[in-house]
Amino acid sequence: MQIIMKAKYLIVTVALLALACSLASAGDPSPLQDFCVAVKDPASALFVNGKFCKDPKLVSANDFFFSGLNVPRNTSNPLGSNITIVNVDNLAGLNTLGISLARLDFAPYGLNPPHTHPRGTEFLIVLQGTLYAGFVTSNGDGNRLFTKILYPGDVIIFPIGLIHFQWNVGKTNAIAFAGFNSQNEGRIDIANAVFGSDPKINPDVLTKAFQVDKKLVEYLQKQLWFTNS
Template structure:
């Protein structure tokens, strides 16, 4: 009887260990839009992330970025400017899973509806008054969550969801955003839908948006400003 109990205990422990192993095993987060597999390493041009410098050759400058205190130019059609600090301009962020952005708004400036496919974002308002919001996924009814933010307020935008920020004041506004990826990516909805290269077939967009094809063609001819 004691031997049987010991066997059951060993089996239970083994199954628990296997379950824990499976629960902790997962694919690494993608750090670019796609990474097509190749069989020949000599044909590889890109990897999921960045190559690492020899730690012995690292210096303090690899972990340093300067100038986020300087206001950015917002004289564009959107009236906003996003200054990203990610692995592309701060090498020390590689593998750390975080990045940062400064967002400047002219009066009534807009950071238009967009998504970050690889990151959750939290926004901290330093100056001005921002109307912000995000929309949930189809399965959750495309619910809209909005809030008016003032200096010192914080708001979170869940990973992958469409969100926006609008300066509703007569003065400039400034916010800082933290993102849970070294390379969060950004998809500006209007730019992607109407400004893709090459253009999406107008028949697709006409049916998707249930509007006249001439309107779709008009929108596809517009210059879609990028504030990044």
């Protein structure tokens, strides 16, 4: 009798766990913007987790079309790189599809500086040139650095939210394409966010965080931090 009762409890426990997993998988979708402050008046609302949907009767082929990724971008900037993003902001048909992409152009020794995509994992393939690319794991994994030298046809993955970068180590231009599993992957340039925030972070905070002289922090906060996307 006890064996039968234990078996019943086990079945119920498994069923509850399965139900919990089912409910968890049907939970809130991932956020598609930095924040969404709730409002009671619909007239004050802009969008919630993406964009409003267009009336299907008014949809045309142009809503699913983007042209020009074959054109090299201008890389004459302090970073020597230029990122062309194709996401829901400039290709409306991507809304709710959970994908986006980008073209990356590099001048010789151009850099796509350390940054993160808070809402998407990145899949990058090199078409031309030689890139030194890598990412850093989270604190819990010891902040380990993974790097590779990439040649045409090579692919690398940057897990969602982790700091990563690409540097053209060749003497010629480089081109890469990237895909994301989000319609709005987001981007946080580390240096820009830390030293170029608006308003500025209290320099005492950064002095203690980076364990450097306060004058260095104040110097960095006075720089014009360029973004390549």
